[in-house]
Amino acid sequence: MISLSPAAPRLAKLTALSVGVAFLATACGGTSTPSSTETTTAPAGAISCPAGDGAGASKSAAAAPSGAVPASTTTSPEPLKIGSLLPTTGNLAFLGPPEIAGVELAKKEINAAGGVLGKPVEVTHRDSGDTKTDIATQSTTALLGMGVNAIVGAASSSVSKTVINQITGAGVVHFSPANTSPDFTTWDDKGLYWRTAPSDVLQGKVLGNFMATCGAQTVGMIVLNDAYGTGLAKNVKAAFEAAGGQVVAEELYNTGDTQFSSQIDKVVAAKPDAIVLISFDEAKSILPLITGKGVKSGQLFLVDGNTSDYSKVLQPGTMTGAHGTFPGTFAAEAFTKELLAVDPALKDFTYGGESYDAVNLIALAAESAKSVKGVDIAAKLKEVSLGGEKCTTYPSCVTLLRNGKDIDYDGQSGPVTFSDAGDPTEAYIGIYEYTAENTLKPVKSEFGKL
Template sequence: MISLSPAAPRIAKLTALSVGVAFLATACGGTSTPSSTETTTAPPGAISCPAGSGAGASTSAPAAPSGTVPPSTTTTDTPLKLGSLLPTTGNLAYLGPPEIAGVNLGVQEVNEAGGVLGKPVEVIHRDSGDTKTDIATQSTTALLGQGVSAIIGAASSSVSKTVINQITGAGVLHFSPANTSPDFTTWDDKGLYWRTAPSDVLQGKVLGNYMVSCGAQTLGMMVLNDAYGTGLQKNVKEAFEAAGGKVVAEQLYNTGDSQFSSQVDAIVAAKPDAIALITFDEAKSIIPLFTGKGIKATQLFMVDGNLFDYSKDLAPGTLKGAQGTQPGTFAKEDFKKELLALDPALVSYNYAGESYDAVNLISLAAEAAESTNGADIAAKLKEVSEGGEKCNNYASCVTLLRDGKDIDYDGQSGPITFSDAGDPTEAYIGIYEYDDTNKPQPVKEEFGQL
């Protein structure tokens, strides 16, 4: 692979401006930073990054202790009942299966370890739909009517915004495995909104800096006009420009749109080195428009909203060399096998780890609070995420709790330490590259703190 780093000062600027993001030694572009005498210049469309440069640092926590989990010394008259508000219809329906499988695996393991406060956990699944429908409100009403203590979802930040006040206003814990909008950090949620997905501030910082490290000097952006899209757009743009790049085109579209030619033409006309596609599954229609205009796959950078398998949607090789970012660590093989045992039809694992971790954290916080009340659980979530003995699943963690010890849960999505606002303060962002079958393959992980 040819290294396309424009000049040493650009790399120095990137390093200085990516405070809190620990880039791996194998920076995009390959080997060492060019010397001051080197003048390698990246022509438009020729972005090159190393394929298969290796995964990032391991985030494995200690294994669960052997032996029987000690019984709870506290019982509850009200068993922990969880609701899930995850998409089975709408433009994020492809995210529903791995998230639902993650929830189900978490509940299964909690119950195999004896449940919460001596009672098995129950989960009720409901569809969140998307913002074109009122499904989320109807599902939330149904879940609240069934007495859930916590609702896990939605996947979409925009959908969560339509129900967060309804959920938290009822005194129920609202816990999303996939919301990334920075708006939730300051939401008046009575301390009841939490998430295992990091804010777009982190993904935006990583992606913006990464594209510069790949040699991009100019950027075009295709953006879904909703809380997720415009929030991530803002943070990618800030990082890209702070690292010395220039955004030359920004085009928006709305949920439900099916025609994207005018936006694509405007971006192509600006001749950007790189194009960030901040979309949901509309990417299936948008990508062929770009490649049909001569845009190379290596110029395309995806995000978590569209980083999935296109092997059945696009001609082989269409996306070979395209890259993208996804919050969370790479799914481990044993975790994948456990998810597939519950849902053999799974084709992706996006946010499965975050969903699994949500169940474990809620269950452990309920144990720590000795209560299944939503507000009581929320009050203990930060405590079980930091400062104690490391553990990585319900059985090992609840064993420590019942032995009177403090715990620090780190899960399948990586290290988790909550802020007072309910946000993860540290996370991994995975970098992926598409192979010639249009499937994303893990390349490396970037660790960041907020």
């Protein structure tokens, strides 16, 4: 098993992406909702997307080993303290509840198994907000003042960029369940930044290839002008063009914008076969405006920042046949039930598994390091993710550790194998299709290596 020191090199570059994409067939054309005042010619919409049978890699939480979990042979004078920096306000607030539920579920299971190094894990939640505010900096300052050893969050790559130096500079592990910007791969983070969400190189590859398999030859894009939006757009474009397609329009908008008519008109006027919307919560305003121009919903393709349940906010049929992608396997029914037990109001489960895995990995690394210090935890995170005996829950993994075994944690987000840069080296991207009720049904989960 490889041991990683805190000073391990962090400038590892992404290797060539290898993604095998295999799809089955079904119709993808959706209904349209033209406006009576339509002034722009809509795309033709003659595309037909392949689809799977809803199958995808997922796992139920593995049962805890028979018998009691052995007590740690080393006890810590201080408990492991984890802060969460996850959105309860701002344009990614819909991601906060499942992520917070994942953190809480992991904490519950860890403490039921005796905690970490003989003490219960303590978790403090703080709002990350978005880039329109300074909430993330204030929350980070508060968490660091409480003496946390690790911070889980933020969901937004742009928000994480505002606090990563503050967190890692304090010797604290910065662990995001949802950051996908490739920029973090080469960030000078002192070995303290980690994530369970894969780089957008992978999501861009899957989405670009999927649109090509739908028969789209031209694509228009409406993109949030931040690190997440432009980075993902770059990778979607590269994959689509490599598949023989052409991006005929690409319009940007900024965080906080409330008017999108200009961008929509320019993209629709280019008459693309498909339209990609890379946004956050602004999608609630943008989507009905696009379909109001006569664009068929089956021509719409969304991403992890906006692939959500729109049943309560959009008219029925608005999203029929649209597709979206986001990292992770299709959540196992048993796991979603456990998340619902934590938060019965959950409607969206995006990044719940990644958040659960982040907390488990931090706890297991602390057990392996026999220390709750951030630098010591970081030194063991790669080690607990590969090379040993497979396990998928804290009780099963910590039992192995306390019996002197090496472990290889694979979690609810799929296989977790870290690079020296703190990135997952392999992951799944789920492809979803919208129903007439504007809810999601799984199509296919694609596996790729980075």
